[in-house]
Amino acid sequence: MWLFKSSVGRKVVMSVTGLFLILFLTFHALMNAVAIFSVEAYEAVCEFLGANWYALLGTAVLAAGFVIHIIYAFWLTLQNRSARGDDRYAVTARPKNVEWASQNMLVLGIIVACFLVLHLYQFWAKMQLPEIMGDYAASGEEALELAFGCWWTLPVYLIGFLAVWFHITHGFWSAFQSIGVNNDKWIERWKCIGCWWATIVMLLFAVCAIALTLKYAGGYDCIGAC
Amino acid sequence: MENSISVKLKIWRQAGPKEKGEFVTYELQDIPTDTSFLETLDILNEQLVERGEEPVAFDHDCREGICGMCSLYINGHPHGPATGATTCQLYMRRFKDGETITVEPWRSAAFPVIKDLMVDRNAFDKIQQAGGYVSFNTGGAQDANAIPISKVAADEAMDSASCIGCGACVAACKNGSAMLFVSAKVSQFALLPQGKAEAKKRVKAMLQKMDELGFGNCTNTGACAAECPKNIKLSNIARLNREYISAKCSD
Numbered sequence: 001m002w003l004f005k006s007s008v009g010r011k012v013v014m015s016v017t018g019l020f021l022i023l024f025l026t027f028h029a030l031m032n033a034v035a036i037f038s039v040e041a042y043e044a045v046c047e048f049l050g051a052n053w054y055a056l057l058g059t060a061v062l063a064a065g066f067v068i069h070i071i072y073a074f075w076l077t078l079q080n081r082s083a084r085g086d087d088r089y090a091v092t093a094r095p096k097n098v099e100w101a102s103q104n105m106l107v108l109g110i111i112v113a114c115f116l117v118l119h120l121y122q123f124w125a126k127m128q129l130p131e132i133m134g135d136y137a138a139s140g141e142e143a144l145e146l147a148f149g150c151w152w153t154l155p156v157y158l159i160g161f162l163a164v165w166f167h168i169t170h171g172f173w174s175a176f177q178s179i180g181v182n183n184d185k186w187i188e189r190w191k192c193i194g195c196w197w198a199t200i201v202m203l204l205f206a207v208c209a210i211a212l213t214l215k216y217a218g219g220y221d222c223i224g225a226c
Numbered sequence: 227m228e229n230s231i232s233v234k235l236k237i238w239r240q241a242g243p244k245e246k247g248e249f250v251t252y253e254l255q256d257i258p259t260d261t262s263f264l265e266t267l268d269i270l271n272e273q274l275v276e277r278g279e280e281p282v283a284f285d286h287d288c289r290e291g292i293c294g295m296c297s298l299y300i301n302g303h304p305h306g307p308a309t310g311a312t313t314c315q316l317y318m319r320r321f322k323d324g325e326t327i328t329v330e331p332w333r334s335a336a337f338p339v340i341k342d343l344m345v346d347r348n349a350f351d352k353i354q355q356a357g358g359y360v361s362f363n364t365g366g367a368q369d370a371n372a373i374p375i376s377k378v379a380a381d382e383a384m385d386s387a388s389c390i391g392c393g394a395c396v397a398a399c400k401n402g403s404a405m406l407f408v409s410a411k412v413s414q415f416a417l418l419p420q421g422k423a424e425a426k427k428r429v430k431a432m433l434q435k436m437d438e439l440g441f442g443n444c445t446n447t448g449a450c451a452a453e454c455p456k457n458i459k460l461s462n463i464a465r466l467n468r469e470y471i472s473a474k475c476s477d
Contacts, residue, residue, distance in 0.1 A: 006470070012471060180472075
């Protein structure tokens with residue numbers, strides 16, 4: 001199967017899963033924004049994404065997207081390191097036009113993954129997971145209050161958002177390059193669209209996190225946040 | 227002399243493919259700034275021979291930027307700090323008086339060191355042999371306009387064909403990927419009618435050979451195109467991906 005065996009195929013997998021995750025983030029950001037305007041509407045969204053068949057199917061596909069993207073990232077990195085050889089350059093310089101993010105995607109991805117673990121623990125493990133298990137599931141507002149009532153949640157989230165921003169500024173145009181949807185004109189366009197997309201989506205996340213922190217600040221002690 | 231500089235050359239010395247290498251620093255006095263970098267190495271080698279030491283082995287041939295034989299990773303850049311130029315087109319006026327210049331061989335698992343600064347770039351020949359040609363007789367020159375080719379396609383094919391196969395793309399890439407080279411070679415044919423007949427077979431064969439030889443996966447950092455002495459563009463890699471994906475999907 002060329003999606004495993006060829007270098008281009010492996011990059012196609014990274015590209016398609018990456019674009020899927022960008023799409024997911026966009027919906028996620030829009031749904032978060034609901035919480036700023038109306039708690040009831042947010043509860044309706046949470047209800048919609050509870051332990052019903054379509055939400056569970058969606059969660060499974062999403063999890064598969066993450067897992068495949070992460071496994072391929074490590075696989076590609078290992079192959080690339082061995083392709084580089086055992087002797088490293090004594091002096092290296094980053095040429096102009098080479099983005100810092102493009103050379104540090106794995107590191108950025110690891111930061112994002114660490115943030116993701118915390119995030120899943122604070123929300124998914126308190127909302128959808130107990131519902132599946134038949135235990136008491138927290139409502140959307142309870143989970144928000146618990147997480148954002150703690151002082152360190154906001155700074156940790158902002159670091160996470162920054163890492164995602166860097167990751168997407170390269171990942172977005174790189175995904176189109178990897179599936180061949182690029183040329184001399186579109187390369188700059190994709191870079192520009194990617195930068196705007198990442199900035200708007202991550203700003204939306206940041207605004208929500210800040211607004212919710214202001215709303216719930218000091219509500220809970222930090223032991224309760226986890 | 228006002229237009230002369232003294233430099234320290236920190237050069238990678240390695241007796242053979244299996245030997246352990248190390249940096250050795252040599253001092254050179256009063257090098258005219260109009261001396262090319264390779265001539266500077268010639269001056270160093272003359273001094274080494276006079277002293278009864280082993281001269282530094284490095285690749286070179288035409289010394290006018292067209293053969294792709296010279297290499298050298300100078301101060302963190304393949305072919306040195308100049309852009310759009312090979313090492314043989316690099317002059318000492320690029321460097322400061324008293325500067326230490328670090329000179330390393332291309333470092334990639336697919337380009338093993340033969341000696342000192344020379345690496346084995348046969349892997350590129352093998353990729354070319356896998357499909358970088360037209361295997362049938364295209365006949366004599368056609369009448370003008372018999373086969374219409376757009377100016378855009380003709381220009382792009384010509385630009386892609388300007389790749390000299392020096393391997394700077396592999397040397398610059400943190401993944402040791404040969405995608406820029408392969409994409410240029412695939413593009414120069416894929417854009418023209420004579421190359422289209424075998425396009426699918428060619429792209430699959432060349433890419434498979436590239437993967438087999440242990441080159442890395444492209445992560446689109448763009449370092450290859452930024453360092454390419456012939457300014458081969460990144461859009462070639464997108465074309466290679468497109469050609470390969472469509473070839474595989476039509477299998």
